[in-house]
Amino acid sequence: MLSIFKGKKMEKTYYFRDNDFWGHSIPIGFKLKVIENPIFLEIDIKEPALSKGDKFFNHENGDIYFIEDAMRGTEDTMVYFTNVVLETIIDEESLIKAKNDKAEYETLEKERREKYDENERLKVEADKIANQLRKSWWRKLFRL
Numbered sequence: 001m002l003s004i005f006k007g008k009k010m011e012k013t014y015y016f017r018d019n020d021f022w023g024h025s026i027p028i029g030f031k032l033k034v035i036e037n038p039i040f041l042e043i044d045i046k047e048p049a050l051s052k053g054d055k056f057f058n059h060e061n062g063d064i065y066f067i068e069d070a071m072r073g074t075e076d077t078m079v080y081f082t083n084v085v086l087e088t089i090i091d092e093e094s095l096i097k098a099k100n101d102k103a104e105y106e107t108l109e110k111e112r113r114e115k116y117d118e119n120e121r122l123k124v125e126a127d128k129i130a131n132q133l134r135k136s137w138w139r140k141l142f143r144l
Helices: 092-134 137-142
Strands: 002-015 029-036 039-044 055-058 063-073 077-090
Touching: 002 092
Parallel strands: 002 077
Antiparallel strands: 002 029, 002 039, 055 063, 063 077
């Protein structure tokens, strides 16, 4: 029986999410998506046919393939979808956009922190002035 083994052609897309639940910056993430299942091996296998979850050892090159799905095809064939990744296409546009989004987020976050720190400094100074105004006249006189 002719057995057709199919691998995966993947697309890697990048993204940047502002922050997680606790407000920490998250590194650029990515998603993998199968865009095609090209054939990488056609051989005759004696009965019994392989099934989902089986492993297959190829004596020609010493590779082991994990069968993720198996189905019968026309003309006495079996088609096996494996875990073999044949090619990964990187989406460069999404990578550039994710890097730009991260840089913009970090810039805005830095400005927000600087503004917060300045407000805290002003609050401390205002508290010092208010404490000095609350001192009695005799403490002011003797600088206590």
